[in-house]
Amino acid sequence: xxxxxxxxxxxxxxxxxxxxxxxxxxxxxxxxxxxxxxxxxxxxxxxxxxxxxxxxxxxxxxxxxxxxxxxxxxxxxxxxxxxxxxxxxxxxxxxxxxxxxxxxxxxxxxxxxxxxxxxxxxxxxxxxxxxxxxxxxxxxxxxxxxxxxxxxxxxxxxxxxxxxxxxxxxxxxxxxxxxxxxxxxxxxxxxxxxxxxxxxxxxxxxxxxxxxxxxxxxxxxxxxxxxxxxxxxxxxxxxxxxxxxxxxxxxxxxxxxxxxxxxxxxxxxxxxxxxxxxxxxxxxxxxx
Amino acid sequence: xxxxxxxxxxxxxxxxxxxxxxxxxxxxxxxxxxxxxxxxxxxxxxxxxxxxxxxxxxxxxxxxxxxxxxxxxxxxxxxxxxxxxxxxxxxxxxxxxxxxxxxxxxxxxxxxxxxxxxxxxxxxxxxxxxxxxxxxxxxxxxxxxxxxxxxxxxxxxxxxxxxxxxxxxxxxxxxxxxxxxxxxxxxxxxxxxxxxxxxxxxxxxxxxxxxxxxxxxxxxxxxxxxxxxxxxxxxxxxxxxxxxxxxxxxxxxxxxxxxxxxxxxxxxxxxxxxxxxxxxxxxxxxxxxxxxxxxxxxxxxxxxxxxxxxxxxxxxxxxxxxxxxxxxxxxxxxxxxxxxxxxxxxxxxxxxxxxxxxxxxxxxxxxxxxxxxxxx
Numbered sequence: 001x002x003x004x005x006x007x008x009x010x011x012x013x014x015x016x017x018x019x020x021x022x023x024x025x026x027x028x029x030x031x032x033x034x035x036x037x038x039x040x041x042x043x044x045x046x047x048x049x050x051x052x053x054x055x056x057x058x059x060x061x062x063x064x065x066x067x068x069x070x071x072x073x074x075x076x077x078x079x080x081x082x083x084x085x086x087x088x089x090x091x092x093x094x095x096x097x098x099x100x101x102x103x104x105x106x107x108x109x110x111x112x113x114x115x116x117x118x119x120x121x122x123x124x125x126x127x128x129x130x131x132x133x134x135x136x137x138x139x140x141x142x143x144x145x146x147x148x149x150x151x152x153x154x155x156x157x158x159x160x161x162x163x164x165x166x167x168x169x170x171x172x173x174x175x176x177x178x179x180x181x182x183x184x185x186x187x188x189x190x191x192x193x194x195x196x197x198x199x200x201x202x203x204x205x206x207x208x209x210x211x212x213x214x215x216x217x218x219x220x221x222x223x224x225x226x227x228x229x230x231x232x233x234x235x236x237x238x239x240x241x242x243x244x245x246x247x248x249x250x251x252x253x254x255x256x257x258x259x260x261x262x263x264x265x266x267x268x269x270x271x272x273x274x275x276x277x278x279x280x281x282x283x284x285x286x287x288x
Numbered sequence: 289x290x291x292x293x294x295x296x297x298x299x300x301x302x303x304x305x306x307x308x309x310x311x312x313x314x315x316x317x318x319x320x321x322x323x324x325x326x327x328x329x330x331x332x333x334x335x336x337x338x339x340x341x342x343x344x345x346x347x348x349x350x351x352x353x354x355x356x357x358x359x360x361x362x363x364x365x366x367x368x369x370x371x372x373x374x375x376x377x378x379x380x381x382x383x384x385x386x387x388x389x390x391x392x393x394x395x396x397x398x399x400x401x402x403x404x405x406x407x408x409x410x411x412x413x414x415x416x417x418x419x420x421x422x423x424x425x426x427x428x429x430x431x432x433x434x435x436x437x438x439x440x441x442x443x444x445x446x447x448x449x450x451x452x453x454x455x456x457x458x459x460x461x462x463x464x465x466x467x468x469x470x471x472x473x474x475x476x477x478x479x480x481x482x483x484x485x486x487x488x489x490x491x492x493x494x495x496x497x498x499x500x501x502x503x504x505x506x507x508x509x510x511x512x513x514x515x516x517x518x519x520x521x522x523x524x525x526x527x528x529x530x531x532x533x534x535x536x537x538x539x540x541x542x543x544x545x546x547x548x549x550x551x552x553x554x555x556x557x558x559x560x561x562x563x564x565x566x567x568x569x570x571x572x573x574x575x576x577x578x579x580x581x582x583x584x585x586x587x588x589x590x591x592x593x594x595x596x597x598x599x600x601x602x603x604x605x606x607x608x609x610x611x612x613x614x615x616x617x618x619x620x621x622x623x624x625x626x627x628x629x630x631x632x633x634x635x636x637x638x639x640x641x642x643x644x645x646x647x648x649x650x651x652x653x654x655x656x657x658x659x660x661x662x663x664x
Contacts, residue, residue: 075501075504076504076505099501100501101472101499101501101502101505102399102472102474102499102501102502103399103469103472103499103502104502106404106405109404125601137601138601139600139601139631139632142631152547153547154545154546154547154548154550155545155547155548155601156543156544156545156547156548156599156601157545157547157548157550157551158547159599159601159631160548160551160599160630160654163599163630163631180546180547182399182401182404183401183404207547209546209547209550210550212401212402213401213402233551235547235548235550235551235554236550236553236554237554237557238550238553238554238556238557238562238563239550239553239566240533240535243533243566244500245533245546245549245550245566246531246545246546246547246549246550246566246568247546247547248500248501249401250546250547250550254419255419259554275558276554276555276558276654276655276658277551277554277555277654278555278653278654278655278658279655
């Protein structure tokens with residue numbers, strides 16, 4: 001089993017005719033994901049990567065019945081693209097776009113919740129289940145099929161963890177980047193819940209960072225509901241207060257959201273916390 | 289993005305919120321006639337992006353004309369030291385009519401991350417450090433999370449003020465809410481919001497922060513940016529499209545991705561050193577952008593070494609190597625450069641570095657990097 005995506009995932013890409021959109025749509029297709037179409041307003045009728053481009057998600061849903069959409073449209077239009085996908089009946093929306101205004105996202109999240117749709121991201125690398133499906137921008141080659149579930153707020157730091165695992169011969173069940181923004185569709189808890197139920201997943205690697213309280217909430221959930229071993233790293237122990245560290249969500253403000261408090265809370269919840277990101281792979285190896 | 293108090297007050301006026309009459313002065317020449325126009329007593333306020341200006345000596349009351357001139361000349365040009373923002377030179381002062389204060393309140397509207405909505409916060413403990421109040425007496429802070437319609441009156445009633453004053457505060461809150469949403473502000477704070485003996489409600493301070501990601505919608509707000517308030521390195525980085533934050537350490541670092549960049553700073557700390565910066569060159573950086581980033585890094589005089597940590601996904605290692613090679617050649621870099629590359633086109637990247645005739649320390653993993661950095 002894998003979570004959220006599998007061999008039956010039927011993908012459309014919103015913004016497929018753009019440089020990034022087409023590049024990554026192709027990479028997902030090459031990985032084996034069933035790409036069934038793309039959406040770019042005013043470019044309906046064109047074909048790209050052997051699939052049709054539609055003017056709207058609604059049209060695509062009628063014509064090619066996708067269940068998943070990956071969004072690459074520019075930040076100023078991305079929230080509307082999420083709402084469009086949610087209204088059109090897409091089940092899983094993966095939004096890669098970075099830099100969406102927070103109030104736009106507040107509205108988009110309401111639409112997603114109203115429709116009962118799963119949104120991953122925004123500002124995330126997407127997700128990949130080795131040998132099954134890829135809906136994201138991560139380098140495919142570093143992944144290997146196996147039993148570790150990886151969940152993270154960051155992109156390249158996730159690749160680092162996955163790479164270490166694969167180098168040690170440890171495979172992954174599903175790898176998910178949930179995104180670095182203040183408002184995201186899927187939380188650590190949502191993913192932990194799925195990993196706990198997923199038979200393929202034997203251990204969980206959870207990578208957090210400074211800002212917000214999602215790691216603390218996850219710690220609470222792990223304490224009560226997760227029986228599988230969880231190994232964690234929290235980035236930003238050396239980050240100063242009041243500075244936004246790249247991600248819109250990675251900021252320590254009013255003394256809240258520091259790495260040390262997150263590490264402490266996770267440790268108290270029974271999570272194995274690595275201080276050195278270089279030790280993630282070898283630490284997980286002890287629990288697999 | 290942050291703006292100055294005088295700019296925030298101009299926005300308040302635009303939205304119909306009462307502020308005291310004031311004049312902005314940027315040079316000594318204007319001070320005397322400005323004080324005459326405003327009249328005494330007046331308040332002289334340093335215009336810098338920093339909290340706790342009062343504590344740092346940047347806000348003072350002047351009772352008469354002579355002391356107003358004296359205080360104005362002291363504050364304009366002073367180096368303001370505050371715990372929140374470090375040392376900042378005061379280039380502008382606001383000369384403002386003093387207000388006859390009966391009560392000082394605290395009012396703010398802010399995006400609340402935990403609840404993913406806007407929070408409306410009120411307190412009778414105005415004029416104080418609100419975070420301090422939250423620690424000592426949280427019951428004195430009233431908060432409402434706005435999930436649907438904004439109805440400020442309900443929360444205002446909790447302050448048990450007169451009907452007249454409560455209605456006035458509610459009206460101000462409604463106007464601020466409109467401002468917040470229309471201009472994509474993530475924080476509007478009035479501390480203190482003053483009630484006068486005549487039962488007027490006046491904002492004698494104003495703080496607004498805006499969502500950086502939404503500035504493309506608001507040219508008027510973007511034009512309020514004061515470049516003198518920004519760190520010069522960070523300003524240059526913004527112009528080059530780089531995500532850079534200046535820090536106090538001695539090891540410059542260049543990374544792709546914000547999470548990995550933070551983790552790299554942490555790794556440097558594990559090696560007993562501190563990072564000189566946070567720098568995320570992003571996913572699709574070209575070799576020209578890498579070169580610019582490298583230039584920015586080594587312009588820091590405290591630098592002992594540079595650590596480049598790249599996980600090539602979209603960013604190709606050969607592009608990175610090309611950019612770094614060019615930068616080192618043209619800039620005649622003397623300090624040690626440690627490179628760790630992984631991912632797309634790693635081999636080609638390594639070849640470029642090895643054949644460049646320049647000296648690099650190439651490491652294969654983060655633990656090796658820690659070893660090397662520790663010895664610097």
